[in-house]
Amino acid sequence: MFHEKEDLEKAFNKELFVIKNDLYYQQIDLTKNKKKELLRVDISYKPHSTLSGDTYSLRKTNDGRLVGFIADAMGKGLSAAMSAMAITRFLNYFFDELEEEEGFVFDVWITKTLKFLQKNLFDEEIMSILLVEYDIHKSVVKYASCGMPAFFIISEKGEFQSIRSNNPPLSIFTQSVRSNTLPSVPIAKMLCYSDGLSESLLRDGKLYASCLKEDFVDSICVKDFRDKVKERIGKGDDDLTYIYIQKLEIFKTFKVLRIPSTYEAIDEALLGITQYLKAHHIDSKTSSQIMLTLSELLLNALEHGSFGVDKARKNYLMEHNVFDEEMLRLEKVHQRKKIKIVYGIIPNGRRELFEATISDQGEGFDTMVLKNIVLNAEKFSGRGFVIIRKLLDHFYFNKKGNAITIQKFITPTLEL
Incomplete structure (x- = not known):
């Protein structure tokens, strides 16, 4: 083996x-x-x-x-x-x-x-x-x-x-x-x-x-x-x-949110999406997987996109126990920047697909590094990517790297 x-x-x-x-x-x-x-x-x-x-x-x-x-x-x-x-x-x-x-x-x-x-x-x-x-x-x-x-x-x-x-x-x-x-x-x-x-x-x-x-x-x-x-x-x-x-x-039935770059706005958006999933009778396990992923991605959009905090700086702030304090400061500076969330369910008979796109106004990243997810998945670091790979069915970035689309099937795999 x-x-x-x-x-x-x-x-x-x-x-x-x-x-x-x-x-x-x-x-x-x-x-x-x-x-x-x-x-x-x-x-x-x-x-x-x-x-x-x-x-x-x-x-x-x-x-x-x-x-x-x-x-x-x-x-x-x-x-x-x-x-x-x-x-x-x-x-x-x-x-x-x-x-x-x-x-x-x-x-x-x-x-x-x-x-x-x-x-x-x-x-x-x-x-x-x-x-x-x-x-x-x-x-x-x-x-x-x-x-x-x-x-x-x-x-x-x-x-x-x-x-x-x-x-x-x-x-x-x-x-x-x-x-x-x-x-x-x-x-x-x-x-x-x-x-x-x-x-x-x-x-x-x-x-x-x-x-x-x-x-x-x-x-x-x-x-x-x-x-x-x-x-x-x-x-x-x-x-x-x-x-x-x-x-x-883009499906016309999808919901569209444009929220300010604040932690409170993210919490409110997540609550709304949770209620949406509940209204569509999504099972608790699938709903939890979607919400955990969206929570991680929205925090990334806020801290890395809107606030411009890269991984090295975040590690430095956490090592010196000043991360929370710095995020609150940056929130006041960048709260007018918008984070866009588009989400909905694509019907397809017995197998429906939940899809969501999160985009921010940040600089993005070099999306060519994504080949390392395919070629060296076990060595590719990053909490967000680990969560995406484990909990979702598929995902896409835009060219700039400041928008991600996620997909998750919300009904069991079709038996043939």
């Missing part, structure tokens, strides 16, 4: 040095027709062993396009793992190079990818890969899929598309790669994945591909989808890699 855990840690450490993800636990704020929208991009990367043939990266261009790929080096063991890491290093290096020069160009990226593989694959090796560019403002998707499973798109009107591969898998003999551009359609959800997901077996021996569409369409968020996948196939039969993209508007 110890060696299995150690091997998985080694596999995930590849992400820290090779795989790039510019959106760890981030959501992107968008404005459409003067209405605020949220774009959430989540990646599930679960190697079946240390020597994984699956790889991915997700990048964001300077002008706001999302660029990503999922690759599957055919075969097992060291050869497949080396090919996967080689293509990952190259694609990320060339992405950065294009951005530093004249800006990222999708077709140039594809052409360079093919030339690299022609020179670096062995005669018998093949590489399946899906490369995608998503212009989130124009809602335009460009793609080149080489021997990968079909990826799914659901429009804002609920129309479902299954986009099949438009190229065979790549080898040293491949001479060209075709890219396609999908008609501009406002996207509500998108799912890209490797065949480790679709070809894993259900309990009855059928492929998960037989119900993958159903689970994706029915999922209310990425955590809901992950739970469905886990119920269906457990850990799967191969590397499991998928990218889940969701765009949504």
Whole structure:
């Protein structure tokens, strides 16, 4: 058991040095027709062993396009793992190079990818890969899929598309790669994945591909989808890699509070949310978990955001027994700063989702450190993050790091 855990840690450490993800636990704020929208991009990367043939990266261009790929080096063991890491290093290096020069160009990226593989694959090796560019403002998707499973798109009107591969898998003999551009359609959800997901077996021996569409369409968020996948196939039969993209508007039924930066205002807000949960018949355990999390996050928004007290200063004040006194002083100085709380329940049949967003007027933090939550969760310090990970189902920060959205299911996991 110890060696299995150690091997998985080694596999995930590849992400820290090779795989790039510019959106760890981030959501992107968008404005459409003067209405605020949220774009959430989540990646599930679960190697079946240390020597994984699956790889991915997700990048964001300077002008706001999302660029990503999922690759599957055919075969097992060291050869497949080396090919996967080689293509990952190259694609990320060339992405950065294009951005530093004249800006990222999708077709140039594809052409360079093919030339690299022609020179670096062995005669018998093949590489399946899906490369995608998503212009989130124009809602335009460009793609080149080489021997990968079909990826799914659901429009804002609920129309479902299954986009099949438009190229065979790549080898040293491949001479060209075709890219396609999908008609501009406002996207509500998108799912890209490797065949480790679709070809894993259900309990009855059928492929998960037989119900993958159903689970994706029915999922209310990425955590809901992950739970469905886990119920269906457990850990799967191969590397499991998928990218889940969701765009949504702020629900009109959500409550909105704008409170001054005082301890009293936080207590009053927490009391109101407690009454809201009670009115919706949320069980006491779930309600306590939500309230403990919100209490911690609101105190963080107050002390770190509004008051500007960082961790080092807080530790110093506490060591010298002057923390409470200093907070009262800062409260008088900064009480006019606002903390915004937006919360509500998203209905979804038998499984409802509580969601809340807390934002302050502080400087935020470098959200790229969030990758350490994924890669070194046990070593990542911070009481707030420990509480979030233990008590919640999912969370997102904005780019600046001064707003957090939390999610918690308030009914039992659906049995399939």
